[in-house]
Amino acid sequence: MSTNGSTMPSPQVLYNLENPVFCCYLFWATVLVVKMLLMSLLTALQRFRYKLLGLVPLGLRRKIFPNEEDLFFKNTEVQFNDPHVERVRRAHRNDMENILPYFIMSLIYISTNPDATVACNLFRVASLARIAHTLVYAVYPVPQPSRIIAFGSMLLITFYMAAVVALRTLSFI
Amino acid sequence: MSTNGSTMPSPQVLYNLENPVFCCYLFWATVLVVKMLLMSLLTALQRFRYKLLGLVPLGLRRKIFPNEEDLFFKNTEVQFNDPHVERVRRAHRNDMENILPYFIMSLIYISTNPDATVACNLFRVASLARIAHTLVYAVYPVPQPSRIIAFGSMLLITFYMAAVVALRTLSFI
Amino acid sequence: MSTNGSTMPSPQVLYNLENPVFCCYLFWATVLVVKMLLMSLLTALQRFRYKLLGLVPLGLRRKIFPNEEDLFFKNTEVQFNDPHVERVRRAHRNDMENILPYFIMSLIYISTNPDATVACNLFRVASLARIAHTLVYAVYPVPQPSRIIAFGSMLLITFYMAAVVALRTLSFI
Numbered sequence: 001m002s003t004n005g006s007t008m009p010s011p012q013v014l015y016n017l018e019n020p021v022f023c024c025y026l027f028w029a030t031v032l033v034v035k036m037l038l039m040s041l042l043t044a045l046q047r048f049r050y051k052l053l054g055l056v057p058l059g060l061r062r063k064i065f066p067n068e069e070d071l072f073f074k075n076t077e078v079q080f081n082d083p084h085v086e087r088v089r090r091a092h093r094n095d096m097e098n099i100l101p102y103f104i105m106s107l108i109y110i111s112t113n114p115d116a117t118v119a120c121n122l123f124r125v126a127s128l129a130r131i132a133h134t135l136v137y138a139v140y141p142v143p144q145p146s147r148i149i150a151f152g153s154m155l156l157i158t159f160y161m162a163a164v165v166a167l168r169t170l171s172f173i
Numbered sequence: 174m175s176t177n178g179s180t181m182p183s184p185q186v187l188y189n190l191e192n193p194v195f196c197c198y199l200f201w202a203t204v205l206v207v208k209m210l211l212m213s214l215l216t217a218l219q220r221f222r223y224k225l226l227g228l229v230p231l232g233l234r235r236k237i238f239p240n241e242e243d244l245f246f247k248n249t250e251v252q253f254n255d256p257h258v259e260r261v262r263r264a265h266r267n268d269m270e271n272i273l274p275y276f277i278m279s280l281i282y283i284s285t286n287p288d289a290t291v292a293c294n295l296f297r298v299a300s301l302a303r304i305a306h307t308l309v310y311a312v313y314p315v316p317q318p319s320r321i322i323a324f325g326s327m328l329l330i331t332f333y334m335a336a337v338v339a340l341r342t343l344s345f346i
Numbered sequence: 347m348s349t350n351g352s353t354m355p356s357p358q359v360l361y362n363l364e365n366p367v368f369c370c371y372l373f374w375a376t377v378l379v380v381k382m383l384l385m386s387l388l389t390a391l392q393r394f395r396y397k398l399l400g401l402v403p404l405g406l407r408r409k410i411f412p413n414e415e416d417l418f419f420k421n422t423e424v425q426f427n428d429p430h431v432e433r434v435r436r437a438h439r440n441d442m443e444n445i446l447p448y449f450i451m452s453l454i455y456i457s458t459n460p461d462a463t464v465a466c467n468l469f470r471v472a473s474l475a476r477i478a479h480t481l482v483y484a485v486y487p488v489p490q491p492s493r494i495i496a497f498g499s500m501l502l503i504t505f506y507m508a509a510v511v512a513l514r515t516l517s518f519i
Contacts, residue, residue: 011186013357017457020518026454027515030508033447037501040443067433067487087240096269096442097213101206103450104276108199111190120518141240155210162203169200172193172293184359269442270386274379277449281372284363328383335376342373345366345466 014110021110024120028127029106032099035131039092042138046085091138098151099130102158109161112168122157129153187283194283197293201300202279205272208304212265215311219258264311271324272303275331282334285341295330302326360456368456370466374473375452378445381477385438388484392431437484444497445476448504455507458514468503475499 015022106123133150136142188195279296306323309315361368452469479496482488 011191012189013186013359015188015361015457016358017514018357022457023515024518026457026511027518029450029454030511030515033451033504034508036447037444037504040501067436090240092443096446097265098210100269100273100446100450101209104202104273104280105206107450108202111188111195111199155213158206158210162207165199166203168190169196169203172196172200184364185362186359188361270438271383273442273446274382277375277446277453278379281375284361284368284372328386331379331383335380338372339376341363342369342376345370345373 012113014113019110021114021116021119024116024123025106025110028123029103032103032127032130035134036092036095036099039088039095039134039138043085043088043092046082046088087141088138091134094137094151095130095134098154098158102126102154105158105161105165109165112164114164122161126154126157185286187286192283194287194289194292197289197296198279198283201296202276205276205300205303208307209265209268209272212261212268212307212311216258216261216265219255219261260314261311264307267310267324268303268307271327271331275299275327278331278334278338282338285337287337295334299327299330358459360459365456367460367462367465370462370469371452371456374469375449378449378473378476381480382438382441382445385434385441385480385484389431389434389438392428392434433487434484437480440483440497441476441480444500444504448472448500451504451507451511455511458510460510468507472500472503 013019017023017026106126110119129150133147133154136146136150186192190196279299283292302323306320306327309319309323359365363369363372452472456465475496479493479500482492482496
């Protein structure tokens with residue numbers, strides 16, 4: 001595993017900024033991390049019910065919090081079942097179920113030294129599909145099959161990467 | 174950190190396909206990623222209630238969806254409390270709670286250059302234990318302590334890796 | 347990408363134990379992995395309701411389990427709504443929403459070869475903030491804004507790392 005430097009060739013290092021595939025991964029993984037973290041803020045927004053598309057009059061605003069210490073205002077109660085809040089939370093959970101395994105899968109996929117054009121476009125399509133997923137699920141609900149298409153795009157890309165990696169490392173089972 | 178190449182030895186690169194421990198990690202992490210993503214499809218299956226072990230007659234099938242736009246059929250309602258769907262979702266959540274931290278822990282454990290036999294067998298046992306966990310939790314419920322044993326196996330392996338890494342890097346606290 | 351060894355300089359390898367920033371990441375990521383896994387055990391503790399701060403008399407202990415096969419004792423029922431259990435579960439979910447993306451973000455942030463003092467202190471503050479978050483949320487509830495400050499610390503650090511990485515790799519969009 002360790003090399004002597006002078007006579008042996010240097011080991012191939014794929015996880016640094018000289019590898020354009022890794023750089024492309026860095027950019028789009030960062031976009032998805034930011035998107036995921038914004039879901040927390042979107043949930044908080046929904047808890048205060050400032051609607052994203054048109055402000056609601058002050059009297060109709062509702063504050064829905066799951067913990068007693070979160071009740072900033074006197075006229076509120078602990079509540080769990082607001083449909084707008086729960087929708088954002090389901091979208092957030094779906095992100096965790098899909099994007100977090102994708103982060104690991106695409107990171108280790110880079111170690112197989114894939115073709116740069118293929119790999120970069122997979123990263124781009126998967127990331128844009130998940131942004132679309134959030135828009136049609138949590139921001140502005142749109143009839144199916146828009147969400148299933150967005151969901152399936154990243155799923156299929158992750159399965160493709162899994163197939164590539166598993167076939168390459170099958171002898172280490 | 175950076176080396177001059179001609180006189181200095183090449184840096185040790187553990188995260189590439191020449192390292193059998195990393196290859197073994199790649200294979201089993203891929204297996205677990207695929208297993209986790211299949212949980213989404215298992216939930217969808219349960220929502221349509223095609224039982225995995227024996228098809229239910231058409232008239233008894235139930236369709237349980239959390240969003241209004243998911244109601245493909247007229248005779249269905251938005252519903253949240255189906256016990257079969259919720260069981261799969263709890264198993265999926267348990268996967269996220271345990272497998273996702275394991276992915277990071279075992280990935281960084283490789284950087285300590287562990288003994289190949291030990292590390293590979295830890296990856297194998299942890300992955301097979303979680304597959305067993307899914308089978309006894311979500312596919313075909315089995316009395317305890319089968320699930321606790323499957324759950325505890327990966328947990329203890331992750332704690333072991335954590336102890337190895339923490340002791341090695343304690344001076345960087 | 348691949349180098350010839352004798353004439354070319356060795357590639358810079360940031361993901362090994364010779365890089366103090368990576369070592370610091372290893373230590374604090376391990377701490378957070380262990381903290382997250384302990385949440386499962388804290389939930390189990392709450393299910394058996396041995397209070398952390400003072401044992402409850404035997405007769406008042408409650409056992410709240412979500413699965414029928416988990417009912418070890420005759421006098422218990424399947425139950426989902428215990429406020430103490432749900433509080434720990436919300437804290438655990440919040441961990442997943444924030445710490446897991448942070449693991450990926452801080453790991454890839456290392457590839458930009460940041461200043462060691464800055465990077466190490468970011469890792470330390472983010473990790474200690476999340477430990478504080480768990481204490482004030484799940485172990486001993488404390489009035490706001492303690493939890494928001496703890497939550498916001500890691501969030502802002504993750505956003506900062508995201509900005510550094512995105513600006514560095516913007517040409518690979």
